[in-house]
Amino acid sequence: MSSRSLRGRVAVAGIGETAYYKHGQSPDPEFKLALMAILRAAEDAGIDPREIDGFASYSNDRNEPSRLSAALGIHELRFANMQWGGGGGGGSGAVGNAAAAIATGMADCVVVFRALAQGQFARFGQGPQSPTIDGDKAFEAPYGMMSPGQRYAMKVMRFLEEHGIAPSAQRGIALASYHHAQANPRAVMHGRPLDAEKYDDSRWIVEPFRLFDCCMENDGAAALILVSAERARDLPHKPCYLLSAAAGSEHRCAAPSHNAPTYASSSFTTVAPHLYRMAGLSPGDVDVVQSYENFTGGVLVSLVEHGFFEPEAAAEFLTKENLVAPTGKLPLNTSGGNLAECYMHGLELQLEAIRQIRGASTSQVPDAEVSMVCSGPLVTPVSSMILGGEATL
Amino acid sequence: MSGYLPDGLPIPVAENDGLSAPYWQGLREEVIRVQKCGGCGVLQFGPEWICHRCHSFDLGWTEVAGKGRIYSWERSHHPVHPALRAHGPYIVVLVELEGTGGLRMIGNLLGDPAQDVKVGAAVEAVFEHHEAAEPKYSLLQWTYVETSP
Ligand SMILES: [Zn+2]
Numbered sequence: 347m348s349s350r351s352l353r354g355r356v357a358v359a360g361i362g363e364t365a366y367y368k369h370g371q372s373p374d375p376e377f378k379l380a381l382m383a384i385l386r387a388a389e390d391a392g393i394d395p396r397e398i399d400g401f402a403s404y405s406n407d408r409n410e411p412s413r414l415s416a417a418l419g420i421h422e423l424r425f426a427n428m429q430w431g432g433g434g435g436g437g438s439g440a441v442g443n444a445a446a447a448i449a450t451g452m453a454d455c456v457v458v459f460r461a462l463a464q465g466q467f468a469r470f471g472q473g474p475q476s477p478t479i480d481g482d483k484a485f486e487a488p489y490g491m492m493s494p495g496q497r498y499a500m501k502v503m504r505f506l507e508e509h510g511i512a513p514s515a516q517r518g519i520a521l522a523s524y525h526h527a528q529a530n531p532r533a534v535m536h537g538r539p540l541d542a543e544k545y546d547d548s549r550w551i552v553e554p555f556r557l558f559d560c561c562m563e564n565d566g567a568a569a570l571i572l573v574s575a576e577r578a579r580d581l582p583h584k585p586c587y588l589l590s591a592a593a594g595s596e597h598r599c600a601a602p603s604h605n606a607p608t609y610a611s612s613s614f615t616t617v618a619p620h621l622y623r624m625a626g627l628s629p630g631d632v633d634v635v636q637s638y639e640n641f642t643g644g645v646l647v648s649l650v651e652h653g654f655f656e657p658e659a660a661a662e663f664l665t666k667e668n669l670v671a672p673t674g675k676l677p678l679n680t681s682g683g684n685l686a687e688c689y690m691h692g693l694e695l696q697l698e699a700i701r702q703i704r705g706a707s708t709s710q711v712p713d714a715e716v717s718m719v720c721s722g723p724l725v726t727p728v729s730s731m732i733l734g735g736e737a738t739l
Numbered sequence: 740m741s742g743y744l745p746d747g748l749p750i751p752v753a754e755n756d757g758l759s760a761p762y763w764q765g766l767r768e769e770v771i772r773v774q775k776c777g778g779c780g781v782l783q784f785g786p787e788w789i790c791h792r793c794h795s796f797d798l799g800w801t802e803v804a805g806k807g808r809i810y811s812w813e814r815s816h817h818p819v820h821p822a823l824r825a826h827g828p829y830i831v832v833l834v835e836l837e838g839t840g841g842l843r844m845i846g847n848l849l850g851d852p853a854q855d856v857k858v859g860a861a862v863e864a865v866f867e868h869h870e871a872a873e874p875k876y877s878l879l880q881w882t883y884v885e886t887s888p
Contacts, residue, residue, distance in 0.1 A: 473820040474749055478874075484751035484759065485785060488878055489847050490744050491831050493819040500833055500845075504811035507858045550828075553814040602785025604833050604843050609810075 351590075351624050354739045356445035357578030358586040359455075360391025361697045363568040366534050366688035370465030372565035380409040380461035381417060383567035387457060391571045392582045398571065400425030400456035402444040404436025405691055409461050425453035429593065429729070433494065434638045434684075434692030435613075435722030439729035441696060442591025444572050454573065460693040461567035470494060470563060485603040494640060495560055498724040499552045502643030505610040506554060509657035513554035515664055516642035517545050519678065520558040520685055522669035523639065527682030530708040534564060535686035559642040561684035568693040570700065586703040586733050589716070590624035592617045593729035600726050612647035612723035617730060622653075625732045627716060629653035632732070634677045634702045634711040636695035637720040639684045644723035649676075652720060652730070671709040680709040695719050696731075703735050742867045743847045743880055744829060747822030750869075750876050759786045761800045766877035769866045773842055775801040784842045803842075805864025807834040807881070810843055812856040828852045834862055834881055849882045 362383045364374075372379060388395035398420050401411035411426035425447045429436030437460070444456035464470070473492025474483065483492075491497060506513060524540035527533035540558060548557040578585040595613040599606050608615060622628055629652060637645045646660055654676055655663040663675075671677035681687040681698035688694050699717040701707040715737050720730045753760035762784075765772035774783040778795025782803070789796055811833040818824045830848040835841055848856060849865060862881040869876050 471819070475821075477750060478752045479749035480752050480754045480759075482785065484749075484763075486845050487749045488744075488751050488876075489831050489845055490748065490815055490819070490823060490829055491813075491845060493817075495817075496813060496815055496819065496831070499813040499815075500811045500831070503813055504833075504858070507811065549816065550814070551817040553816070598791060601791075602787070604845060605784060609843075 352442065352445050352449055353589050353624055353626065354587050355449045355575055356572050356588045357575045358700050358733070359393060359571045359573045359578055359581050360387045360389070360583070361570045361700055362386025362388070362390055363690070363694065363697060364566045366532060366690065367565040368534060369563040369565055372463045372465060376461050376463035376466050377409050377413070379463060379565070379567035380414065380459055383461065383569040384414070384418070384457050384459055387569040387571045390583070393455065393571065396420050398455050398457050399423060400427070400444060400447055400453035402427040402429070402440040402456055402458045403460055404429035404440045405432055405434065405460070407460055408467070425456055431725060431727045433640060433722045433725040435725040435728045436593070437638065437692040437696060437721035437729065438591055438719050438731035439593035439721065439727065441570070441572070441588065441731055442593060442729065445588050445591060448572055448574055455571060457569050457571050458693070458696070459567065459569040460691045462691055463565045464563055465565060482602045495555055496552050498641055498644060499555055500604060501610060501724055502641065502647065503554055505647050505657070506643070508610050509660070511657065511660045515661040516554070516559050516646055517542060518664040518666045518669055519639065519642040519645045520545055521666040523679045523683045523685040525666065525670050526680050526709045527686035530681050530687055533682040533687040534562060535682060554643060555641050558685070561640050562689045564689040566688055566690050568690045568697055570696055584704050585736060586700050587735070587739060589627065589732040589734045589738060590621050591729065591731040592620035592624065593727050595726035595728060612644050612651055613726050613728040614648055614651035614720065614723065614730065617728060618652045621730050621732060627732060631716050632718050633714040633716045634671070634680060634699070635718045635720065636679055636683065636699050638692045638695060638722050639679065640722070640724065648720045648723040652718070671707070671711045677709070677711045680707050680711065692721050695721070699733050703733050741869050741871060742878065743849055745822045745826055748820060750872055750874065752874065758788065762786060763876065765802070766866060766879055767875070770802045771805055771836070771864060771879065772800040773803055773839060774798045782839050782842060784844065803836055803839050806837040807862055809856065809858050809860050809862055810835040811858065812848065814852070830856060832856065832862070832881055844879060846879050846881045849880050
């Protein structure tokens with residue numbers, strides 16, 4: 347094993363989350379949600395929370411490591427890390443950063459967390475309310491392009507057009523998420539099933555996205571604790587190893603006003619090859635995938651760019667039957683994900699990927715040994731990660 | 740209502756460092772300006788303080804023709820701003836400008852919001868002036884090129 351690799355060097359010790367709420371309905375403030383998730387992850391790991399010595403998050407999480415450290419009375423802070431970039435693009439990147447700190451001896455016990463209380467703070471899906479606007483957004487907002495959905499519909503539409511894919515190819519992704527949410531009592535959409543007819547009858551938000559192609563907005567917090575692989579073997583849970591993590595985006599992905607050279611992309615074309623190389627795996631080795639759904643079209647492109655099918659085969663591959671556990675060819679978003687479990691800015695996907703390795707999902711894939719997460723398509727930077735059980739080392 | 744969309748949407752202005760001011764001033768004068776590198780001659784948009792190709796800081800502005808092709812599009816239905824409530828759907832297009840090496844700009848496709856939109860179709864610029872706004876500003880809109888009979 348090259349020393350310049352994370353493969354098998356760091357493992358997940360524990361996971362924790364709060365109850366998940368519809369946006370604005372959390373009875374607790376955001377900082378308290380973060381604390382609750384971190385304490386639950388420590389309890390799950392069987393670790394004294396005061397032993398945590400590092401924090402990693404993404405998307406400008408408002409809950410600062412120094413305040414968390416003081417509030418929790420941790421012995422010593424050694425690592426305080428923020429993965430730059432918006433949306434959920436940093437979910438796997440933050441795990442990679444935390445693991446890198448542990449693998450290089452900069453910290454021993456790092457928590458990756460994300461907390462959101464959108465009742466306390468602004469929502470994502472609405473445009474700016476100020477009378478004037480400047481910078482990149484000035485090239486979009488006066489034309490009525492203001493929300494993430496509108497910004498990314500333009501990219502997805504180009505991808506669909508380039509490859510002759512009908513927007514209905516996105517449907518199976520939504521159906522699979524809702525299907526899995528019905529088995530998951532944590533899911534906000536538990537007890538609210540979705541069928542093809544209801545999907546087809548749903549209103550357009552922005553073509554090519556219908557209502558059920560778009561993620562929810564929620565309140566809650568999630569956390570996971572990483573330690574060295576050696577230490578994880580002495581902890582209560584079956585170890586779940588990080589096999590690889592990669593983050594980034596293509597050449598000039600953020601060129602202003604939609605001028606990225608590789609425009610019709612979920613931003614993973616350069617990231618995915620690094621991911622597989624570090625893991626020493628290929629798409630055929632992957633047992634289960636959690637792929638961040640800001641919009642189902644972003645999932646479609648993410649799965650193409652991670653090598654699961656050719657774009658022209660999208661409609662054929664993305665049937666509900668292929669995407670549901672335990673029988674599907676590629677079980678996808680097995681907790682319900684951002685569409686139907688909770689929009690925990692994607693970190694709920696990391697937790698679900700870990701449950702799959704532990705054998706503890708509510709939609710378990712039999713003998714899952716290789717579990718992937720793709721975080722935040724269409725934004726920049728994006729990131730992805732692969733987890734594995736003992737047999738993959 | 741002085742334009743394709745209702746009044747009350749955010750008014751575009753240059754940043755406080757003035758980076759995009761020549762672009763917005765150009766639309767007031769009914770010309771489309773993009774950056775041109777004094778070092779290597781490449782055209783660049785949106786604006787930046789450096790040439791992405793040769794790293795020259797010597798960036799000027801040049802006029803380009805108001806012609807292009809639809810590169811991508813979307814029809815927006817859900818109101819994302821109070822000014823758009825009860826307005827109904829509208830079309831946003833991403834246009835690749837002719838003779839620029841593939842530079843793109845966002846605008847609306849004028850006409851029936853229910854019309855078919857064809858990727859690759861030729862479009863031409865229409866300058867939409869908002870004279871009653873404070874500050875006054877102009878937008879760059881697009882319409883299908885009339886095909887001669
Ligand atoms: Zn140059």
